[in-house]
Amino acid sequence: MVRKYRVGILGATGTVGQRFIQLLDGHPLFEVTALAASDRSQGKPYAEACAWRLSGEMPSGVRALEVAAPEPPLDCDLVFSSLPAGIAREIEESFARAGYPVLSNSSAFRMDRDVPLVIPEINHEHLSLIERQKRERGFDRGFIVTNPNCSTIMLALALAPLHQRFGVEASVVTTLQALSGAGYPGVPSLDICDNVLPFIEKEEEKIETETLKILGKLRGESIEEAPMKVSAQCHRVNVTDGHMAAIRVKLKRAASLEEITDALASWRSLPQELELHSAPSHPIIVRTEPDRPQPRLDRDAGGGMSVTVGRIKPDPIFDLRFVALSHNTIRGAAGAAILNAELLVALEYI
Ligand SMILES: NC(=O)C1=CN([C@@H]2O[C@H](COP(=O)(O)OP(=O)(O)OC[C@H]3O[C@@H](n4cnc5c(N)ncnc54)[C@H](OP(=O)(O)O)[C@@H]3O)[C@@H](O)[C@H]2O)C=CC1
Numbered sequence: 411m412v413r414k415y416r417v418g419i420l421g422a423t424g425t426v427g428q429r430f431i432q433l434l435d436g437h438p439l440f441e442v443t444a445l446a447a448s449d450r451s452q453g454k455p456y457a458e459a460c461a462w463r464l465s466g467e468m469p470s471g472v473r474a475l476e477v478a479a480p481e482p483p484l485d486c487d488l489v490f491s492s493l494p495a496g497i498a499r500e501i502e503e504s505f506a507r508a509g510y511p512v513l514s515n516s517s518a519f520r521m522d523r524d525v526p527l528v529i530p531e532i533n534h535e536h537l538s539l540i541e542r543q544k545r546e547r548g549f550d551r552g553f554i555v556t557n558p559n560c561s562t563i564m565l566a567l568a569l570a571p572l573h574q575r576f577g578v579e580a581s582v583v584t585t586l587q588a589l590s591g592a593g594y595p596g597v598p599s600l601d602i603c604d605n606v607l608p609f610i611e612k613e614e615e616k617i618e619t620e621t622l623k624i625l626g627k628l629r630g631e632s633i634e635e636a637p638m639k640v641s642a643q644c645h646r647v648n649v650t651d652g653h654m655a656a657i658r659v660k661l662k663r664a665a666s667l668e669e670i671t672d673a674l675a676s677w678r679s680l681p682q683e684l685e686l687h688s689a690p691s692h693p694i695i696v697r698t699e700p701d702r703p704q705p706r707l708d709r710d711a712g713g714g715m716s717v718t719v720g721r722i723k724p725d726p727i728f729d730l731r732f733v734a735l736s737h738n739t740i741r742g743a744a745g746a747a748i749l750n751a752e753l754l755v756a757l758e759y760i
C-alpha cells in the first residue's frame with residue numbers, strides 16, 4: 411500500500427477548513443492527522459469545536475482529533491493553511507521554517523517575489539521559485555506555495571487558453587461573489603437580503619495584480635508580469651456558493667468565435683496529463699444554452715474544479731465577452747490548494 415502523507419489543516423474549523431476536510435476524506439495521497447484553529451477551539455475534539463456547515467456528515471476520521479494551536483510542531487508532514495490573512499504571514503512562515511511544506515490559501519504571501527502563486531494548469535513552472543525562497547529565507551526542507559484569490563482563479567483559468575493561443579491585451583471583469591466567500595458568519599443577513607453590495611475589501615486589487623503574476627513568465631528566478639491590463643469591479647450577491655464573472659477581453663490577434671470556443675473547451679494541461687486526483691478532465695466547460703452558467707446549476711461542474719463559461723459573444727467595444735462561474739471554496743480555495751499539493755508530490759517537491 412502507498413504511504414499517505416500526513417497533513418495538518420490550519421484554520422480547520424472555518425469555511426475553507428471544512429472544505430479541506432471534506433475533500434481530503436478518502437484522498438489517495440493525503441490523510442488528515444492534525445487540526446489547528448483559534449484559542450476558542452483549541453483543546454476540544456474537532457466534532458465539538460466545529461459547527462459543521464457542509465452537506466453530508468463530518469468525516470468520522472477527524473471527529474476525535476484534538477484541535478491544536480497553529481504552531482509547529484504538529485503531527486503531520488505538510489500543512490494546508492486557511493487562516494485569516496492578518497495572522498497567516500507569521501504563522502505560515504513559522505511552519506516553513508520548521509520544515510513543513512505550507513500550501514497556503516491566504517493572501518499573505520501571494521505577491522512575494524520568491525513565493526509561487528500557482529494554478530497547476532497555467533504556471534506549474536513557477537514552482538521553481540521554491541529553490542530561491544529556501545535560499546533567501548534560510549528554509550531547509552520547508553517552503554510556502556500559494557493559490558490565488560477565488561475570483562482570480564476563475565478569471566486566470568478563463569484567460570489562460572486565450573492568452574496562450576491569441577494573446578490577451580486587456581480584460582475587464584465584473585464579479586458577482588457568493589456569501590461563503592466572506593467566511594462564516596460573513597455578511598449580516600439584513601445587509602444582503604434583497605440587496606447587492608458593491609464592495610469587497612481589497613478584492614479588486616487582488617484580481618488586478620494576482621492575474622498578471624499567474625499569467626507571467628518565469629525569467630531565471632523571477633516572474634515577469636504578463637503584459638496586459640486587467641480592470642475589476644466586485645460585488646457580493648445573495649448566493650451561497652459559486653462566484654460568477656462577466657468578462658470582456660481584448661485580444662492581440664483576431665479570432666473567430668469558433669476558434670475561441672475551441673481554445674477554451676479543448677484546453678488541457680499538465681494536471682490532466684498527470685491524471686492528478688483533483689484535476690477535472692476539462693478545466694473549462696463551455697455551455698451554449700443562452701441562460702448558462704448559473705451558480706446553482708454549474709458550481710459543482712468537474713467536482714467543483716471546472717470553470718464553466720457561457721454566453722460567448724463578440725463585443726462591440728472589446729473583441730469578446732462571456733460569463734464565467736466557479737465554485738469559490740473548491741476550485742477557488744481548498745480544491746486549489748489540494749491540486750497544488752498533488753502536483754508538488756508528482757513533481758517530487760514533496
Ligand atoms: N471563503 C472563501 O471562499 C475563501 C477564503 N479564502 C481565504 O481563506 C482564509 C480562511 O477563510 P474562511 O475559511 O472563509 O474564514 P472563516 O472565518 O470561516 O474561518 C477562519 C478560520 O481561522 C481560524 N482562526 C481565526 N482566528 C484565528 C487565530 N487568531 N488563531 C488561529 N486560528 C484562527 C478560525 O478558528 P475558530 O473557529 O477557532 O475561530 C477558523 O478555523 C482567509 O485567509 C480567506 O481570505 C480564500 C479563498 C476563498
Ligand SMILES: N[C@@H](CC(=O)OP(=O)(O)O)C(=O)O
Nearest residue numbers: 515516517559560587591592
Ligand atoms: N475575498 C473573497 C474570498 C477570499 O477570502 O479571498 P482572499 O483569499 O483573497 O482573501 C470573497 O469574498 O469572495
